[in-house]
Amino acid sequence: MRALCWEGVGKLAVRDVPEPRIRAQGDIIVKVRASSVCGSDLHLINGYLPAMREGDILGHEFMGEVVETGPSVQRLKVGDRVVVGSVVACGSCWYCRTEQYSLCDNSNPQPVIPEKLWGHSPAGILGYSHAAGGYSGSHAEYIRVPFGDVGAFTVPDGVPDDSVVFASDAMPTGWMAADFCGLKGGEVVAVWGAGGVGQMAARAAQLLGAGRVIVIDRLPERLGTAADRLGVETVNYAETDVLEALREMTAGRGPDACIEAVGMEAHDVGPTYAYDKAKQSARLTTDRPTSVRQAIMACRKGGTVSIVGVYGGLVDKFPLGAAMNKALVLRMGQMHAQRYIPMLLDRLAAGEIDPGYLATHPMSLEEGARGYEMFEKKEEGCLRTVLHPKRS
Amino acid sequence: MTSNGTRWALAGAATVTAVGVGRVVARRRRRHQPDRAGGWYVVHRGITVDRPVDAVIGFWSDRERLDRALAEWATLEQLDENRWRCVARDPAGGRTEWRAEISVDGPRRLSWRVTRGPVIQQGQVELVPAPQDRGTEIRAELRWRSGRVRRALGLTTRRDPDRGLRDALRRIKSLIETGQMIDTRHDPSGRSPKQEAATNKVREKLMAGGRP
Structure with missing residues (x-):
């Protein structure tokens, strides 16, 4: 599949990479329909947050369609249109139980850097460097989402992709x-x-x-x-x-x-x-x-x-x-996505919030590097570039 | 200009300083030196699992569930009443085998002794209810013997029993709480096989250890 990869400070390129597979019983694979750039990506691209490795796939604010589910996934089924919270949370530890999802104990498998920097390791974040768990990001055709039942939410019909994508993070x-x-x-x-x-x-x-x-x-x-x-x-x-x-x-x-x-x-x-x-x-x-x-x-x-x-x-x-x-x-703090997303989807469906106007620049994955450049330099009134992996 | 004597004095002072700085840096790199008692290195590590004590004991005693949980990285075989054989596999495909005697010392207490394996060690685990409905504290003590050379090597390789213990406690917590271990090693990336191998080395460092 095609994916937008970090190639070094300030360098992005689209590469052919292997497709993700189900690795644990709670995993789901999502076919990405819309994946937004985020201001916090700029810190990674520009090398201000350490622990990026050459070839890492960026992107953490996205929505798409479930194409595969792990054996223990119950709430979701293949074909569901979902939005996924950027923060990975297990749903079973004390922090998740008390709805402090971005502090999940079990979702960062590489806790050493955050522990050195901050004393403890918060939750992992999709596509957000090896300090946040080393997960592959969403600027790709497909993405593996761990603890799918906890982090992915079915989207109300009628709300467009480029609007609901912001229920992921912004x-x-x-x-x-x-x-x-x-x-x-x-x-x-x-x-x-x-x-x-x-x-x-x-x-x-x-x-x-x-x-x-x-x-x-x-x-x-x-x-x-x-x-x-x-x-x-x-x-x-x-x-x-x-x-x-x-x-x-x-x-x-x-x-x-x-x-x-x-x-x-x-x-x-x-x-x-x-x-x-x-x-x-x-x-x-x-x-x-x-x-x-x-x-x-x-x-x-x-x-x-x-x-x-x-x-x-x-x-x-x-x-x-x-x-x-x-x-x-x-x-x-980093947001407790899973606490707020269901309520936000209701408000989206009711028209109380309409973030669709943020998606000023829809682009293909191939145009990703240019999309980030426009976003960073705020060219042409760019509020957010939203990448559509399948549109190329 | 400067006499030979002064030069030698300067060189000596510089050497002493360099050695001193080196020692301080080495000590800073590993601030938590294990305690020593009766020829053993001793470390204490604990982790809090968000489940009642009975559920934590249940995890150990449900053999089928334990095997399923361990399936990806180790196999356990009971040799007789309290002797066990364990074979652990590392990601590179290597195998480490050891035998241990496990004894139950009380309702919430368990101890083990490795009788054959790469590192001579023994340890004990105690389960204590955590305050404020926070579940169970797993408190572990690990003792191991190690020669000077092995100790020096242990500092530079992954074969550090303390890091192994911390890693194990994190795994146990995750398995009890979520029934799985998160692993991002096989996530797709745009890396060449060579870059991937280098990244996996970094990963190992970032995974091993960790504060339970």
């Missing part, structure tokens, strides 16, 4: 970000990042009762889309001082909750950003926490900062003093 991540904020109704929520996850977080915050949602980015077209599609207020940090703007918009209080949906390769303007970027390029620091710093500084006293952008290691100049003295609640 929607549950955005939802969890808003869920972390503990909204009771009427709050002001600020969201850093108007990409797929940021926009889904903004929509989730609206549905969970936020009074006002303010989205922050530097790309006018993304901010425009967020304003048009979701009716949120926007701040362009390239033109405006974000902290001043947020303080003014909230009459001095600051947002009640700040969601960070950007991650370790954040952009900014000014000398601090240049310094961070230089340090990161020389691998003297792993992450550029520009937007986390802003979120902490902007958040109202006693408010919540919710971090769903991906970070890998150590950060510089983290304003712990601000967080401590303002008594902030910091919440963060």
Whole structure:
């Protein structure tokens, strides 16, 4: 089969690779119909999250059709149209039992790197390097999904592939970000990042009762889309001082909750950003926490900062003093896909959330490398490139 | 300029420093040196399984299920009441055989002694109910004998009983909780056979050990 493989830092190529096979009793094989690029892939492609090996197949946000099931699979059958959570979870350990699926004890068979870096190993993630288990990704014609009964969900009829694909990662991540904020109704929520996850977080915050949602980015077209599609207020940090703007918009209080949906390769303007970027390029620091710093500084006293952008290691100049003295609640984590997907599919079917507009650039697998380039450089208003392996 | 004496003094100081740094690095690389007692290396490792004690005991005592669980990597054969023969297969197709005596020391306690095998070892396992409805703590103690040379080799190869123990505990936990072991070694990739072999070596390193 054809698959989009990582060939070294910044290099992607389509290769002929063997087809996956059922390896364990709970496995399913999914024929991929749509597989989205994700901002967190850029960290892997650019070598900021270690543990990629030449030839690894990328991709973790996808949907498709079940073509084979392992002997213990009960909930799914061949022919089911499914969306699969990016995070692999066994469904049987204490973390899964308490719905903290991204912390699953049994789904990372290669736990040594995360244990060295973070003390413990969280769940494995499909197509997300050898630190996350070494699973093959979804930018391929077929993919093996372990614990299929736990991670794959049948999709309601009538919801298009390019819409439901985001129920795999962007929607549950955005939802969890808003869920972390503990909204009771009427709050002001600020969201850093108007990409797929940021926009889904903004929509989730609206549905969970936020009074006002303010989205922050530097790309006018993304901010425009967020304003048009979701009716949120926007701040362009390239033109405006974000902290001043947020303080003014909230009459001095600051947002009640700040969601960070950007991650370790954040952009900014000014000398601090240049310094961070230089340090990161020389691998003297792993992450550029520009937007986390802003979120902490902007958040109202006693408010919540919710971090769903991906970070890998150590950060510089983290304003712990601000967080401590303002008594902030910091919440963060990889999303618990399996907890949120069924509810999100219901909301998709009911039309409460419609992420289809994120798929600005449908492409074939063969165009994958170009798709990532457009996505990274935000060319032609690219919000998300969605690859269709069978369309070539 | 500099006299010969100074040169020798500098060279000596540099050597001492290099040796010292080397020792510190070596120690840092393996911070958890096993304890030693009566000529044995001793390690203690534990893991928490999200199942009640009875279910954990049930896993061991259900022979059919145990064989099915072990099928891919080992075969067990009972020789007599408490003597067992085990043959383990590694991914490269190699086989390691050992014989052990297993004795039940109490309702939740079990000990074993390897009578014939690559490493002389003995150990015991105790099952303790975990707090807060967290299941069962499997607490294991492993003792092994090892000469200096073997010990030095053990540091550089996979034949480290401590890492083996941690790996085994992780496998047991996964088998009891999920009935299977996740393995991504055969997942497709765009690697050549040579690159795949190199990646498998990395995999082995990333799999062996692990904090149970």
